[in-house]
Amino acid sequence: xxxxxxxxxxxxxxxxxxxxxxxxxxxxxxxxxxxxxxxxxxxxxxxxxxxxxxxxxxxxxxxxxxxxxxxxxxxxxxxxxxxxxxxxxxxxxxxxxxxxxxxxxxxxxxxxxxxxxxxxxxxxxxxxxxxxxxxxxxxxxxxxxxxxxxxxxxxxxxxxxxxxxxxxxxxxxxxxxxxxxxxxxxxxxxxxxxxxxxxxxxxxxxxxxxxxxxxxxxxxxxxxxxxxxxxxxxxxxxxxxxxxxxxxxxxxxxxxxxxxxxxxxxxxxxxxxxxxxxxxxxxxxxxxxxxxxxxxxxxxxxxxxxxxxxxxxxxxxxxxxxxxxxxxxxxxxxxxxxxxxxxxxxxxxxxxxxxxxxxxxxxxxxxxxxxxxxxxxxxxxxxxxxxxxxxxxxxxxxxxxxxxxxxxxxxxxxxxxxxxxxxx
Numbered sequence: 432x433x434x435x436x437x438x439x440x441x442x443x444x445x446x447x448x449x450x451x452x453x454x455x456x457x458x459x460x461x462x463x464x465x466x467x468x469x470x471x472x473x474x475x476x477x478x479x480x481x482x483x484x485x486x487x488x489x490x491x492x493x494x495x496x497x498x499x500x501x502x503x504x505x506x507x508x509x510x511x512x513x514x515x516x517x518x519x520x521x522x523x524x525x526x527x528x529x530x531x532x533x534x535x536x537x538x539x540x541x542x543x544x545x546x547x548x549x550x551x552x553x554x555x556x557x558x559x560x561x562x563x564x565x566x567x568x569x570x571x572x573x574x575x576x577x578x579x580x581x582x583x584x585x586x587x588x589x590x591x592x593x594x595x596x597x598x599x600x601x602x603x604x605x606x607x608x609x610x611x612x613x614x615x616x617x618x619x620x621x622x623x624x625x626x627x628x629x630x631x632x633x634x635x636x637x638x639x640x641x642x643x644x645x646x647x648x649x650x651x652x653x654x655x656x657x658x659x660x661x662x663x664x665x666x667x668x669x670x671x672x673x674x675x676x677x678x679x680x681x682x683x684x685x686x687x688x689x690x691x692x693x694x695x696x697x698x699x700x701x702x703x704x705x706x707x708x709x710x711x712x713x714x715x716x717x718x719x720x721x722x723x724x725x726x727x728x729x730x731x732x733x734x735x736x737x738x739x740x741x742x743x744x745x746x747x748x749x750x751x752x753x754x755x756x757x758x759x760x761x762x763x764x765x766x767x768x769x770x771x772x773x774x775x776x777x778x779x780x781x782x783x784x785x786x787x788x789x790x791x792x793x794x795x796x797x798x799x800x801x802x803x804x805x806x807x808x809x810x811x812x813x814x815x816x817x818x819x820x821x822x823x824x825x826x827x828x829x830x831x832x833x834x835x836x837x838x839x840x841x842x843x844x845x846x847x848x849x850x851x852x853x854x855x
Contacts, residue, residue: 434457434462434463434464435453435456435457435461435462435464435465435466436464436465436466436494437449437452437453437465437466437467437468437565438465438466438467438468438483438487439468440467440468440469440470440476440479440480440483440500440502441468441469441470441472441476441500441501442470442472442620442622442657442658443571443618443620443657444571444573444576444620444621444622444657445468445470445500445501446564446567446571447564447571447572447573447620448468448525448526448573449466449468449565450564450565451526452466452468452499452525452526453466453565455525455526455527455528455531456528456531458528458531459528459529459531459532460532461495461531463493463494463495464494464495464496464497465487465491465494465495465496465497466497466499466525467480467483467484467487467496467497467498467499467500468499468500468525469498469499469500469501469502469503469510470500470501470502471500471501471502471504471505471506471586471587471590471761472501472585472586472587472756473756473759473761474759474760474761475759476502477502477506477509480498480500480502481509481510481513484496484498484510484513484515484516485513485515487515488515495517495518496515496516496517497516497517497518497519497520497531498510498513498516498518498519498520499519499520499521499522499524499525500522500525500590501522501586501587501590501591502590503519503520503521503522503547504521504522504547504589504590504591505586505589505590505763507519507521507545507547511544511545516544517544518544518545518546519544519545519546519547520546520547521546521547521548522590522591522592523548523592524546524547524548530546564609564614566810568614568615568616568807568808568809568810568829568830569614569615569616569617569618569653569655569807570606570609570612570614570616570617570618571618571620571657572602572605572606572609572617572618572619572620573597573620573621574596574597574602574619574620574621574624574627574637574640575594575595575596575597575621575622575623575624575626575627576591576592576594576595576597576621576622577591577592577593577594577595577622577623578591578593578594578622578623578626579593579594579623579626580623580698580700581698582687582697582698582699583696583697583698583764583765583766583769584687584697584727584730584758584761584764584766585761585764586761586762586763586764587622589763591622594622594623594626594629594630595630596626596627596628596629596630596631598631599628599631599635599640599643602619602640602644603643603644603647603648606644606648606651607647607648610648610650610651613830614830615652615653615807615830615832616651616652616653616654616655616679616807617644617651617653617654617655618654618655618656618657619637619640619641619644619654619655619656619657620656620657621657623660624637624656624657624658624659625637625659625660625663625664625665625668626660626663627640628640636665636667636668637656637659637663637665637667637668638664638665638666638667638668638669638670638671639665639667641654641656641667641668641671641678642667642670642671642675645671645675645677645678651677652677652832653677653679653807653817653832654677654678654679655678655679655681655819656682656683657683658683658684658685658725659682659683659684659685660684660685660700660701661682661684661685661686661701661705661706661709661710662700662701662705662709664709669712669713669716672713672716672717672720673716673717679817679818679819680717680719680720680721680817680818681720681721681722681723681817681818681819682713682720682722682723683722683723683724683725683752684706684709684710684722684723684724684725685724685725686706686724686725686726686744686748686750687699687725687726687727688703688726688727688730688737688740688741688744689703689706689726689740689741689742689743689744689745690703690733690736690737690738690740690741691703691740692737693730693732693733693737693740693741696730696731696732696766696769697727697730697766698765703740703744706744706748707744707747707748710722710748710749719817719818720818721751721752721795721818721819721820722748722749722750722751722752723750723751723752723753723754723819724745724748724750724752724753724754725754725756726741726745726753726754726755726756726784727755727756727757727758728741728755728756728757728758728777728780728781728783728784729757729758729772729776729777729778729780729781730758730766730772731758731760731766731769731770731771731772732769732770733758733772733780738780738783738784741784742783742784742787745784745787745788745791746787746791749791749794749795750788750791751791751792751794751795751818751820752788752792752795752819753784753785753787753788753791753792754788755781755784755785755788756781757777757778757780757781758772758777793842795820796820796840796842796845797840799816799820799837799840799845800837800838800839800840800845801836801837802836802837803834803835803836803837804816804817804820804822804834804835804837804845804847805817805832805833805834805835806822806824806827806831806832806833806834806835806847807830807831807832808824808827808828808829808830808831808832808833809824809829810829812824812825813844814827816845820844820845821843821844821845822835822837822844822845822846822847823841823844823845823846823847824847833849834850835847835848835849835850836848836849836850
């Protein structure tokens with residue numbers, strides 16, 4: 432191989448940062464290299480990264496393999512100890528070209544492989560400019576990094592550090608650059624995006640940032656958010672949901688559970704009633720909005736009754752896009768020291784919660800049939816509606832924004848047809 436290849440795991444923030452990494456590595460003159468941008472959110476994510484590293488070495492025996500990302504930050508010795516790995520960079524180091532210029536040669540010791548600093552010492556997130564997001568028709572922009580909360584199941588703050596925000600002007604400049612490159616849709620992303628601005632002068636909010644982007648860059652056709660914490664939603668954000676057609680009617684919530692005792696043991700800051708009230712509020716503001724959510728099944732001490740409350744909240748909130756995670760103990764987190772459930776029970780409950788999510792998704796798809804929707808067409812013959820529902824869109828040009836009639840669905844995605852006027 433030649434050039435720089437990036438293998439990305441995990442969140443949209445990682446996807447954005449992978450473009451920064453590629454640019455910084457190329458600026459440093461790195462060649463014949465594979466950068467693996469890892470995720471640490473579950474033990475399975477770490478296992479998949481290790482598997483990908485071994486496969487990359489088999490397929491590219493002479494390439495330099497550099498591992499970075501959250502798992503590299505939290506489990507640096509694990510990756511430094513892999514014979515297939517030439518260097519390990521931390522989450523801060525991966526974004527600076529100087530660290531790619533200074534990489535050691537092959538055959539160094541495990542200690543010399545490591546360039547991972549104390550992420551908790553990082554106090555600012557420097558603006559990073561990219562011109563495109565490889566393989567994506569929507570553009571992701573990092574607005575925030577890190578997290579000040581310490582949910583008992585989560586290792587991510589130890590991989591990302593404390594919360595820090597990108598100045599609003601820098602976000603506007605990045606969005607303008609991406610729109611000028613042809614992107615029609617912008618997605619604002621971060622580790623804890625709804626904490627945006629608390630560390631900036633004047634303490635602007637995520638909602639105010641989104642309002643400012645839409646005001647200053649009228650050529651943004653669609654703006655959406657990645658995962659948010661509903662308890663932190665601000666008045667500006669609610670205004671956008673109700674009043675701004677370019678703000679997409681879809682929110683993905685970090686719910687995690689539906690039982691109040693489990694939420695307390697997770698050290699979440701909302702109750703099940705808080706979550707349901709938020710969903711009802713945004714539906715009143717925007718009836719066509721769809722709600723996605725992350726939920727964990729099999730958290731330590733979870734009883735059958737508690738698990739039932741999780742299912743009940745998903746049903747009452749009408750979660751159209753439910754992402755289910757079987758609880759995975761992460762070493763170093765408080766939840767890993769709590770009484771654990773049998774792994775077979777965890778998997779069984781995760782399967783039941785996924786079945787609930789499937790039922791809710793079918794209901795959502797049924798409700799979309801017969802409606803008229805605007806699609807943003809992807810690169811793979813698929814498209815997304817404004818409320819982030821997947822549609823089969825064969826023959827339509829990538830990045831096109833087109834209105835269609837929804838004619839049915841196959842249980843996974845919607846089917847559509849162009850009207851005679853649109854087809855012409």
